[in-house]
Amino acid sequence: MVNNSNNGITLNREIKSEKEFSLKKFFFQWEWLLFLIFIAIHIINSQLSPYYLNTYTLLDATMTFLDKAFIALSMTFVIIFGDIDISVGSTIALASVIMAVLYNAGLPMPLAILVCLLVGVIAGFINGILIVKFKELSAVIVTLSTMILYRGIAYIILENQASGGFPMWFNFLGWGYIKTIIPFILVAFIIAAVIFYVLLHKTTFGRKVYAIGNNDVASLFSGVKVDKIKIIVFTLNGLMAAIAALFLTSKMGSTRPNIASGYELDVIAMVVLGGVSTSGGKGRMIGVLLSIFIIGFLRYGLGLVNVPDQVILIVIGILLIFSVMLSNLKLFSNKS
Amino acid sequence: MSEKSSKNKISLERIQQIREFSLIGFIIVLSIFVQFRNSNFLTMSNIDDLLTNTAILSILAVGMMMVIITRGIDLSIGATLALSGMVTSMTVSNYPSLHPLVALLIGIFIGLISGAIIGLLVAKFNILPIIATLGMMNVFRGITFLISGGKWVSAYQMSDSFKAISTGSILGINNLILIAIIIYLVFYYFINYTRTGRKIYAVGSSPESAKISGINVDRITWLVYSIMGGLAGLSGVLWVSKFASAQSNTASGYEMNVIAACVIGGVSIAGGEGKVTGLISGVLLYGILENALPMINVSPFWQNAIQGAVILIAVLVSALIKRRIGSSNKIRRED
Amino acid sequence: MSKYILELKNITKTFPGVKALDNVNFQLKSGEIHALMGENGAGKSTFIKVITGVHQPDQGEIFLKGKKVNIKDPNDSKKLGIAAIYQHATSYPHLSVTENIFMGHEKIDIKTKRILWEDMHQSAEKFLKELGAEFDPKRRMSTLSVAQQQIVEIAKAISTNAEIIIMDEPTASLTKTESEDLYRITEKLQEIGTSIIFISHRFEDMYRLAGRVTVFRDSKYIGTWGVNEVSNQDLIKAMVGREITQMFPSKNAEISEEIFRVEKLSRKGYFKDISFTLHSGEILAITGLVGAGRTELCQSLFGIERYDSGKLYFEGNEVEIKEVQAAMKLGIGYLPEDRQEQGLILDWELDKNISLTSLDKISQYSFIDRKKEKSMAKRLAELVNVKARSIFNLAKELSGGNQQKIVVAKLLTSDLKVIILDEPTKGVDVGAKSAIFKIMADLAAQGYAIIMVSSEMPEVLGMGDRILVMRNGEITKEMAVEEASQEKILAAAMQEKI
């Protein structure tokens, strides 16, 4: 209790409505630390590999990790709720498999793509509706079950087959360049990132998401349609998983029921390193974007000097723990 | 918040009982169905197999239950299991005369250390369990790979006495089952009849209350992760002994199975809730699914989906039962 | 041997940025009931936590029976025979009553350290019986009512053989009769020689129980008096630092046309056949025991929980309220009972809290206009006279009364006609109480129709124009304030079904 009332009723006082700028507050933000790590990674990587610091390399590198990054955008919303969605990897597999099977059954590719997105939407919607209707179940449980279920359906559909043979233009999603050097996936991601940034930070929708993450009861009492917004966010997460499925499928040229396994943990790591607390209500899109590129470039850079994958995993594991430990020092303001 | 009370009250035990009975009922129905399709299902030898194969899962589930009761989760147990299994089997292959008990102790020790590190991160550094264990999962897995140099330890490199840990039997009961039973008895007692055991529930039910009433919340938190680690270490030894092979990717993703078994067994992810008796039925159902699906000739491509659907249904049904009781009892304060 | 069982001298405790206790003194006589009073934020809660060892004082000394003691953690205080019953119940909702009573000092077999459940259940039952409660100690804590939980807390204190029991606002959530039970229990404790520190806002608690009273204000010790030696006015002055001449403002609202009518509204298990009318400018007080269905009724009127049957008429037209948005659209606002849980987002700044109910007002095509938002927040925060430095203060940094004002400000963002206030002064200190009453009177004067749910008799009688009494989900009595009295209300609240 800081502001104690003691003088009783006095005349209405002026309440300030302009923010005082505090240099300390400004710099002690989680995002600055991420930014420093980001810079450090580039310095280290360029020291390690002569190939690293090169526009082509850097741009190309983004192609290797941006597919899952799409999901990180919407997963940020889910985690701000204090929820989690571990079914996204399976949603990718299901959407991709259904798209491939329908295409090979004669459906035109654009329609197959639409179906893929629709599958993602439905998968996400089912998650959302179950989580809203069964409030006593946590999202972990619901999505743990659907994670097994969705991939199971993908297996039923395609069994041990691969399916592919997509038209040439579909390759463009995962492999195409704009102006010959900028990967299409990077452009698409930037557009998506801007949309999600605006959605989270500039719109009433984003504000309500934060409100629910902080206190869903108070949000309900304030007239926020908690259930509806939750369903929308989980559906959105399914949709983004389907978009990731498009890019991944294009990248692989064909699909199987076992693709994208373990993606959910990568995505969650991206979001959490970005400063979004799994206890809900906190985190910013900028942090998530920085962390996407930190993890992506770190992996790519170390891979470029052929550090074994396992060692890269250790580095990322330690980075995750250290950074969260650091953020717990309360030095950093980490507000919405 | 206001509530109506004193009418129509159903005690805590009753809720749990109804839940457990419905689960047991489901297990019975499932068993009858499977038996109908394959008469070998309810034979002694198959039940023995089923229990043996479920033993390791059930041991891990006890630890996971305690972690979940304190509102935590441990994703690193598969990696801890692999690390302990690898170190133990490498030791055994270098010193074949090592007594199996020593091997068990080495494994438990490694697990305890791993768990203690995680406990420290969660309790002292306030890192959320899901993040701490996700990070350490990578680290443990990587260390296992580095120390093994990518090699496996195979059957011929292990002494017979070591392999006998999991194949031997006492009074006709397989050692693994015996170990699991002992663990269950010990932890049943620990959880229900010791002060420390009850404090685990207190911490999970309300950390703030626990702190105010003088319970050392950090110590309890640290303790459950250490126990979890120790059990994972033990399981590591049992695993490599059972399968007579140690790999760096042993039990990769196994944590999900364990969590699923806990959830089916009525352990609430929100913390504070979960009983050993419930856990047993959860583990059994999971074990039966693993055992029965191949036996009734379900296409392997359907197995995943069936498992997912059963878990989902089990979870939803138990939620509905709880809700039924809850609404007649008007527990409106719970969250 | 000192004549004081517990004595604290020159206690100072500082938290980052706040001095919570400033050179405070306190003396507790053996076997007395000592009231500790002061507004919210006066330092009472910190004071208890210093005694129980949750916090360590920066300076000062604690003497127990004349001996200097050092209380490092709650276990120390437990060993010294001190027990506290905190304001917010410190129970374990998932565990049984027995366990809640014995947590941390379970009965164990001396040799095997095994917990003796049967023994514990039996003594728990004994304790509960002594306290006049008759529920099964095996019941889950979360299924108990607030009053029953309070009794469990007291049983917990008894079970540790505490010589000193501290009760932090135990009557805050209790109804009149429940409070009476509590008084009796407290006196019983005194009879067996327990010394009690009783913290409360309510003067009636103090008069009923205490021999002496100590007042804190602004983290400082103000004084100690014998209850019979000090006047009500002097105490208020000691607590607030100024005189409050009139608790209830004079009402000059004009009660005009009917705006809202409820006919035979029912929700199974909660309330039945509720009918009443509401006029603009009117304050309708709904009272009754806790659990009579008042909160549930209000929540149904606001669309949080759906009603099963019945009709609602708003400005003469039949309406359906199935969700919160529908109620808000009509112009119904609701001030929830639990402002911290239901009314506010504590980690948020004031401006965002205020605008949450009316985001569409400060946005265009769903894009939030921060300028509009800030100016709206500033305007409303000043209107309700919140004591805060800026609208970027976090809600959790405000005192209870000021938090309540923010919740009121939230209501005022939308164009309301009907305002439902659920226990608007619960846990609010005297100074802020009168401010809230003044806001209510002002709102009524401006033509708002107000439904006020309250358990406080003086408040019901002082503010209401008409009074509805509920019992077991039904309205048992409707009366104009002129014909009402405490006795009549109480009779209606407790009577058996007619």
Place this chain on the structure above:
Amino acid sequence: MKKFLISFMVLVSIFMLVGNVTAQEGKYAIIVKNAGNPYNEKEMDGFEKAINEIGGEVILKAPAEPTAESQIIMIEQLITQHVDAIAIAGNDPDALQPALKKAMSRGIKVLSLDSAVNAQSRMVHINQADPEQIGRVQIQAISEMIGGSGQIAVLSATSQAANQNTWIEWMKKELEKPEYDQIELVKVAYGDDLRDKSVSETEALLKSYPDLKGIIAPTTVAIAAAGKVLTDRGLQGEIELTGLGLPSEMAEYIKNGVCDWMYLWNPIDVGYLAGYAAEALVTEKITGNPGETFEAGRLGSKEVIQAGDGTEIMLGAPFRFDKENIDQWKDVY
């Protein structure tokens, strides 16, 4: 924060030492299926040995998980490093096509080994043994073991595994021959290359088919798991076991008679041959067309042959491991 950054940099610079870069004339890279599997490690060993003999820089890559996704990332990293050749054991025959095509379009020679990628994604494939031969020889073996009649089952890896699926197809073709009329293939089970699942699948086979006479397990995890189950139940002689497995994993069960013999090729030789073939492609001794020949170190002269719609280089027949020779191989791989 400084401390953190410094410690972080130190950490990373330690790992720097792991992947040291030395500039030499040719850069040859191999990507195996996944790390932590001795079979794959031996392939890398062989590849490294060959490149050391030739003289060149060698890059060894192994993803943590056996997925096509992680191999795609590695291919990209190798393209950036301007390697001269990539030899890959594909985790998916088709899914690597776009990535490998990109590599080839940048002038990198691409060949597959062990587990083939499709013909469009490679210039040549190093075939450890003819899949037809692998499939047929296992049926011949089990038939001999069980005396030409009875029920048999196959315990495979994942239902997705391309190699295993091809072999199983050939097994079924072999079974169509009249001399196997008495043999019935009752089930193809999948152990997903997981120990626990392979064990429970084996147990399910035993129970569902009490008259089962033989098990073919064409993957090392499955054959070792089956070996373990049969050993533990004392079923040697009653149920026969053969298939493909690592000598180290199977030494125990070959010696105790559960598995009379099984087959495998030498993964070191597979990697070794891939190394020489990569060099031949880079120096343009071969282009991947049928009929071309080159010298493959100690393996002698090798010829590129047509296989399906692509070309391949054959290592040789699968090697038979039995009681006589297992001891000399169990410590090798």
